[in-house]
Amino acid sequence: DCPGTSSAQAGRAAACQGCPNQRFCAAGAAAPDPAEAAELRERLRSVKHTILVLSGKGGVGKSTFSALLAHGLAADEAKQVALLDIDICGPSIPKMMGLEGEQVHQSGSGWSPVYVEENLGVMSVGFLLSSPDDAVIWRGPKKNGLIKQFLRDVDWGEIDYLIVDTPPGTSDEHLSIVQYLGAMHIDGAVIITTPQEVSLQDVRKEINFCHKVKLPVIGVVENMSGFICPKCKNESQIFPPTTGGAEKMCQNLNVSLLGKVPLDPQIGKSCDKGQSFLSEAPESPAASSYRNIIQKIQEYCDQHHFHEEKII
Amino acid sequence: LLSFLPERSNLAGVRHILLVLSGKGGVGKSTISTELALSLRHSGKKVGILDVDLCGPSIPRMFRVQDNDVHQCDSGWVPVFVDQDKSISLMSIGFLLEKPDDAVVWRGPKKNALIKQFVADVAWGDLDFLIVDTPPGTSDEHISAVEALRPYKPLGAILVTTPQAVSVGDVRRELTFCKKTGLRVLGIVENMSGFVCPHCSECTNIFSKGGGEELAKHAGVPFLGCVPLDPQLSQSLEEGRDFIQEFPKSSAFPALAHIAQQILDGTSQRSS
Numbered sequence: 001d002c003p004g005t006s007s008a009q010a011g012r013a014a015a016c017q018g019c020p021n022q023r024f025c026a027a028g029a030a031a032p033d034p035a036e037a038a039e040l041r042e043r044l045r046s047v048k049h050t051i052l053v054l055s056g057k058g059g060v061g062k063s064t065f066s067a068l069l070a071h072g073l074a075a076d077e078a079k080q081v082a083l084l085d086i087d088i089c090g091p092s093i094p095k096m097m098g099l100e101g102e103q104v105h106q107s108g109s110g111w112s113p114v115y116v117e118e119n120l121g122v123m124s125v126g127f128l129l130s131s132p133d134d135a136v137i138w139r140g141p142k143k144n145g146l147i148k149q150f151l152r153d154v155d156w157g158e159i160d161y162l163i164v165d166t167p168p169g170t171s172d173e174h175l176s177i178v179q180y181l182g183a184m185h186i187d188g189a190v191i192i193t194t195p196q197e198v199s200l201q202d203v204r205k206e207i208n209f210c211h212k213v214k215l216p217v218i219g220v221v222e223n224m225s226g227f228i229c230p231k232c233k234n235e236s237q238i239f240p241p242t243t244g245g246a247e248k249m250c251q252n253l254n255v256s257l258l259g260k261v262p263l264d265p266q267i268g269k270s271c272d273k274g275q276s277f278l279s280e281a282p283e284s285p286a287a288s289s290y291r292n293i294i295q296k297i298q299e300y301c302d303q304h305h306f307h308e309e310k311i312i
Numbered sequence: 313l314l315s316f317l318p319e320r321s322n323l324a325g326v327r328h329i330l331l332v333l334s335g336k337g338g339v340g341k342s343t344i345s346t347e348l349a350l351s352l353r354h355s356g357k358k359v360g361i362l363d364v365d366l367c368g369p370s371i372p373r374m375f376r377v378q379d380n381d382v383h384q385c386d387s388g389w390v391p392v393f394v395d396q397d398k399s400i401s402l403m404s405i406g407f408l409l410e411k412p413d414d415a416v417v418w419r420g421p422k423k424n425a426l427i428k429q430f431v432a433d434v435a436w437g438d439l440d441f442l443i444v445d446t447p448p449g450t451s452d453e454h455i456s457a458v459e460a461l462r463p464y465k466p467l468g469a470i471l472v473t474t475p476q477a478v479s480v481g482d483v484r485r486e487l488t489f490c491k492k493t494g495l496r497v498l499g500i501v502e503n504m505s506g507f508v509c510p511h512c513s514e515c516t517n518i519f520s521k522g523g524g525e526e527l528a529k530h531a532g533v534p535f536l537g538c539v540p541l542d543p544q545l546s547q548s549l550e551e552g553r554d555f556i557q558e559f560p561k562s563s564a565f566p567a568l569a570h571i572a573q574q575i576l577d578g579t580s581q582r583s584s
Contacts, residue, residue: 056368056415058448059338063478089449090335090482132481135335135488137450140420168337168448169367170415171423197550198342202368205415212417232512238543242550265518272477272520 040151040180046158047082049301050181051218052189054210056202058168060192061223061261063092064271065290066165069190070097071276072294074120079160082113084150085124086177087167088136088143094126098274102127110155123154140172147176161301168202170209178213187304188218190258190297193249195225195241200249207253218300219256221293222246227263228285238263259293261286321464322387323431325438326360328579329466330498331457333490335482337448339474340503340539342370343549344571345445347564348470350556351572353399357440360391362430363404364457365447366416366423372406376552382407388433403434420452427453431460441575448482450489458493467579468496470536470571473527474504476520480527487531498578499534500524501571507541508563536574539567 002019003009009016016022044050053066066083074081085093094100097116104127105112113121125136125146138146156162167173178186189210193203203220210217222245227236241247250257264286270277278287323329332345342365349359363371372378375394382403383390391401405416405426418426436442444461447453458466469490473483483500490497502524508515518541528535542564548555559565 057338058368059336059474059479089451089485090337092478092482095478095481133484133488135450135485135492137455137489137492139424139452139455143420143451170417171367172419172452175417175419194338196546198370198373201373201412202370204413205367208413209415209417212415227507227516227518229509229512229514230516231514232509234509234511236507236510236543238507238518238541238546240543240547240550242547263518265516265520268476268478268519 036148037180037182040148041182041185043152044156044162044181044185047156047162048160049304050162050164050186051297051301052164052166052177052186052215053192054166054174054189054206055168055192056170056204056206057193057199060194060199061221062168062192063087063096063165064267065190065192065221065223066163067093067096067271068276068278068290069294069297070120070122070163071278072291073161073163073298074117077119079119080158081120082156082159082162083120083122083165084162085122085126085165086147086150086173087165088125088138088146088173090167091124091126093122093124093165095274096271097122099127100132100274104128107155110153113154113156121156123150143172144176147173148180151180170205174209175213178215183214186215187301188216190218191220191255192223193220193246194223194239195237195245196239197243199239200243200246204249204253207255217255218297219258220246220250221258222260224263225260258296259289261289261293322433322435323442323464326436326442326464327440329442329444329461329464330575331444331446331461331466331469331495332472333446333454333469333486334448334472335450335484335486335489336473336479339472339479340501341448341472342374342445343545344470344472344501344503344539345443346371346374346549347545347555347568348572348575349400349441349443350554351569352441352576354556355572355576358399358438360401360403360436360439360442362434362442362444363402363406364427364430364444364453366405366418366426366453368447369404369406371402371404371445374549374552375400375402377402378406378412378552380407385435387435389435391434391436401436401439403430423452424456427456428460431457450485454489455493458495466495468498470498470501470575472501472503473524474519475502475517475523477523479519480523483524483527484531487533497531497533498575499536500528501536502538504541505538510543534574536571537567539564539571
């Protein structure tokens with residue numbers, strides 16, 4: 001019986017002998033060791049809620065959303081928020097949070113996150129690079145190693161919300177974070193898309209990935225949903241929803257549409273400046289959309305309690 | 313994976329290989345790859361596109377051949393021809409998936425194995441250009457593709473960015489990747505550079521402006537031009553149409569045609 005191509009036994013089980021795909025599957029080994037994963041989860045016991053921000057597609061606004069979600073949740077000063085950027089090749093979070101050039105400090109209790117506010121800490125490979133030209137040219141196993149370190153060695157303290165920003169795709173980083181954290185210990189995934197089919201076709205794969213690894217989907221955000229010309233106020237669909245946009249996809253796949261966010265030039269500007277768009281342009285329709293979405297996510301998390309006594 | 317070594321390498325008939333890279337996702341690599349192929353075809357060239365984005369393969373749909381299958385021949389896989397002309401051929405994992413929504417959830421080593429096969433085992437035949445479209449980043453796919461292509465001396469890489477600093481920040485790292493792997497940078501394209509409202513012609517720099525050009529200057533590489541946001545281009549790609557043929561009056565057309573011309577000029581200089 002085929003153990004499944006994405007199982008830890010892929011290529012190594014008795015049933016794999018003689019299978020034409022055996023070498024392929026065996027080459028895909030190096031899944032996290034369960035004992036290690038358990039150690040990591042112990043380390044993260046004091047994290048109340050974990051949210052993954054995913055997309056099959058690049059450039060749809062995952063990091064933008066992660067940053068705003070972090071700011072939005074940290075607006076309540078009583079909450080402790082952590083933002084972990086596991087995009088190892090293209091770490092956008094430091095710039096978006098206004099933390100470019102910051103470095104990570106070590107202490108007795110581990111690596112210190114970089115704090116934007118007292119209650120908002122950030123970690124990214126960006127803080128480990130000394131120059132903006134430094135490229136992280138690593139294959140999968142090395143990236144997994146760093147993600148493990150981020151989970152094991154960062155002294156996050158007590159956190160209400162851990163937000164994990166991911167690179168596009170369904171590969172090492174995604175498998176590792178789900179396997180290290182354990183799907184059960186993640187409240188869910190927020191999936192970002194733009195309206196056009198070129199994005200949706202990748203996002204459907206991401207939703208299937210979530211189902212495959214038993215990761216709950218909190219819902220989908222449709223970004224770049226229309227543009228209103230500042231001069232004539234007419235709307236243009238720059239990324240046209242030729243197949244019904246996120247709305248139709250969510251209906252078909254039975255997942256929740258958390259909201260649609262229009263294009264607003266101020267969003268990109270704020271990201272480039274490292275400022276929160278929600279603070280810079282609070283009256284903007286896009287800001288209002290984002291706030292509604294953040295609230296829905298908060299409500300979702302409030303309904304999901306993870307008891308510390310839960311047996312793994 | 314010990315494949316029968318063909319007498320003639322499958323890339324022996326390919327005159328020029330170029331990669332389309334970006335550190336950043338969603339900036340338009342597949343779009344630029346597609347439009348470049350269409351432009352080169354209109355200049356009478358035979359073009360192949362090798363799509364090594366295994367998680368998010370966009371190329372098949374951009375040519376309306378997403379439902380096609382791949383067949384085998386003696387020398388390996390037969391690429392998918394876009395039309396009767398056979399002037400554009402494609403290879404992508406998109407053609408190998410049983411269901412289009414199936415996620416390819418592979419770790420690096422497995423991706424590397426398929427990329428090596430894609431480079432060695434596709435029977436391209438004679439091509440003027442092989443364009444290699446890549447996923448964002450500087451990881452397994454990029455390392456493996458460059459290593460596998462190295463013996464065939466690629467022409468170089470086109471780097472795509474959008475204007476804003478967040479994108480440029482990633483593309484700087486891609487430039488370092490090119491330097492470290494000895495890949496010549498043919499130039500930088502600044503995509504999504506401004507939007508002209510079709511109703512009133514007001515130009516809004518939705519994703520800022522100028523970052524790509526500045527990066528090219530700063531890095532000492534050619535700047536291939538700014539391509540504006542163009543809903544007709546997006547629509548064309550959604551429907552797998554030939555934008556270059558059907559929308560020559562569209563706002564993105566001049567820039568895209570100019571990029572292709574610079575590539576052609578570059579290759580004719582090389583051979584003279």
